[in-house]
Amino acid sequence: DAGVTQSPTHLIKTRGQQVTLRCSPKSGHDTVSWYQQALGQGPQFIFQYYEEEERQRGNFPDRFSGHQFPNYSSELNVNALLLGDSALYLCASSLARKGGSPLHFGNGTRLTVT
Amino acid sequence: DAKTTQPNSMESNEEEPVHLPCNHSTISGTDYIHWYRQLPSQGPEYVIHGLTSNVNNRMASLAIAEDRKSSTLILHRATLRDAAVYYCILFHPYSGGGADGLTFGKGTHLIIQP
Numbered sequence: 001d002a003g004v005t006q007s008p009t010h011l012i013k014t015r016g017q018q019v020t021l022r023c024s025p026k027s028g029h030d031t032v033s034w035y036q037q038a039l040g041q042g043p044q045f046i047f048q049y050y051e052e053e054e055r056q057r058g059n060f061p062d063r064f065s066g067h068q069f070p071n072y073s074s075e076l077n078v079n080a081l082l083l084g085d086s087a088l089y090l091c092a093s094s095l096a097r098k099g100g101s102p103l104h105f106g107n108g109t110r111l112t113v114t
Numbered sequence: 115d116a117k118t119t120q121p122n123s124m125e126s127n128e129e130e131p132v133h134l135p136c137n138h139s140t141i142s143g144t145d146y147i148h149w150y151r152q153l154p155s156q157g158p159e160y161v162i163h164g165l166t167s168n169v170n171n172r173m174a175s176l177a178i179a180e181d182r183k184s185s186t187l188i189l190h191r192a193t194l195r196d197a198a199v200y201y202c203i204l205f206h207p208y209s210g211g212g213a214d215g216l217t218f219g220k221g222t223h224l225i226i227q228p
Contacts, residue, residue, distance in 0.1 A: 004157075033216075035218075040220075041220060042199075042201060042218030042219050042220050042221055043158065043216075043218045044218070045216060045217060045218075090157050090158070092157075092158075102148065102160040102163055103148075103150075103158075103160065103216065104160065105150075105157030105158045105159070106157050107155070107156050107157045108157050
């Protein structure tokens with residue numbers, strides 16, 4: 001049973017460029033959440049997708065956008081990259097239901113902006 | 115903003131029990147208490163969660179105070195592989211069937227001495 005997979009594992013971009021990160025959820029999961037984790041900090045919630053729609057959003061600018069596909073996989077797009085966007089980007093999947101379904105995380109994409 | 119308070123770090127000896135505390139005085143009646151842990155260079159890993167009653171699983175036990183304003187994660191016999199950052203998080207089930215994003219704090223850095 002494959003867990004959450006993210007690609008690529010590492011990425012180096014230049015300030016001002018755009019980047020797309022990809023996530024495949026755990027088999028059977030239908031909800032995908034994205035997080036940004038700076039060095040030494042806890043993960044910060046970016047947004048969550050369910051039924052191909054953004055359901056919740058954290059305190060991130062519109063430069064951060066996403067998409068969920070019919071097969072539940074998801075993409076995170078970041079436009080006009082800033083040096084401060086350098087971080088580990090984590091994808092987590094879960095099963096949408098009442099009752100606090102646990103999140104399953106991938107190992108993340110390490111983005112470096114130079 | 116994180117709604118939980120945890121010690122920055124704790125130290126324990128191998129093969130001894132570990133009690134990791136978490137305060138969540140503003141918890142609401144529908145909030146679940148989730149615990150995750152993160153090893154270096156990996157995404158967070160689900161450990162355990164509960165609502166009102168104490169919970170046990172193969173990884174750990176969760177003791178929830180009667181007023182639900184605090185909880186304790188118990189590792190019954192710590193090993194070197196348990197050295198990680200442990201996050202205590204309040205999880206808000208989304209009435210629409212999805213799930214609210216988890217808000218992570220900085221967590222507790224658990225150090226295990228051999």
